[in-house]
């Protein structure tokens with residue numbers, strides 16, 4: 021069975037090279053070309069392991085699409101714009117963006133759609149919803165020109181390093197074997213610890229700090245490009261601006277939190293996004309950055325309430341209102357999810 025072989029492969033990797041840093045474990049579990057979680061392409065929606073905002077309601081993508089088109093108008097309607105989505109999942113968000121912006125004169129003619137997606141199975145699903153998209157393995161491969169970028173629940177899937185302060189010293193969390201079981205271990209901090217802000221390092225014993233160099237790298241690539249060639253990025257995800265100092269690394273399967281080590285490759289592994297760290301990179305590049313807004317406030321300020329009313333008038337009103345609540349209510353996705361808007365203009 022695939023599960024056994026993948027776990028066996030991880031155990032052998034640990035035998036050969038020692039404990040796997042949490043970031044390496046996360047990377048392997050999510051993106052292993054054969055057994056990685058995202059390779060199965062079955063994650064999203066009510067039948068999957070978790071549901072994302074675009075899968076809750078078309079209203080989400082419509083508001084995001086109109087926000088991007090509004091920025092394009094403010095930019096003076098440039099041509100040859102790369103409309104980029106990082107980690108498009110089933111392609112639902114972009115399909116909603118395309119439909120909502122089709123009424124903005126000239127917008128769709130001015131953009132070409134590029135998807136950065138690691139999973140061949142998900143690329144297939146994206147193709148069925150957005151046939152004219154182009155697929156890229158890396159953000160760096162997207163043709164030159166102004167860029168409008170959106171990333172919903174992408175950064176939370178990028179690997180993190182986790183550090184714990186024990187007494188006066190820091191340790192890094194790793195995954196090792198105990199007989200035939202995977203278990204957590206602590207090892208001396210690796211180079212990712214250099215990204216930890218000085219103030220964090222002086223924290224109380226017991227403090228946990230999570231750092232995602234992969235996220236910082238993607239943010240730096242976006243920042244360079246926006247600075248050189250103009251455009252904007254909308255980053256939407258669950259996360260924080262003040263570090264929680266507790267672990268946010270988690271595993272989700274069938275809408276439940278599960279043990280992240282129990283069945284590698286079978287659960288979604290994520291961590292909350294450090295929006296302050298991303299914002300620092302964009303600000304250092306001189307881009308107009310933020311503020312980091314709560315998703316509920318962001319969508320409401322851009323008219324999702326009126327959109328819900330219009331939809332409710334011609335569809336199942338109770339359903340539309342329940343979906344709206346799910347997107348914006350602070351007890352649902354409204355507060356935990358944040359939006360960071362970055363622009364060159």
Ligand code: SAH
Nearest residue numbers: 058072107108109136137138139172173177
């Ligand atoms: N944006 C979608 C899906 C979020 S799940 C939605 O909101 O529904 C994360 C997505 O990012 C998946 O499509 C996954 O395959 C992709 N992904 C994760 N890590 C990636 C990486 N390193 N490079 C490219 N795509 C990645």
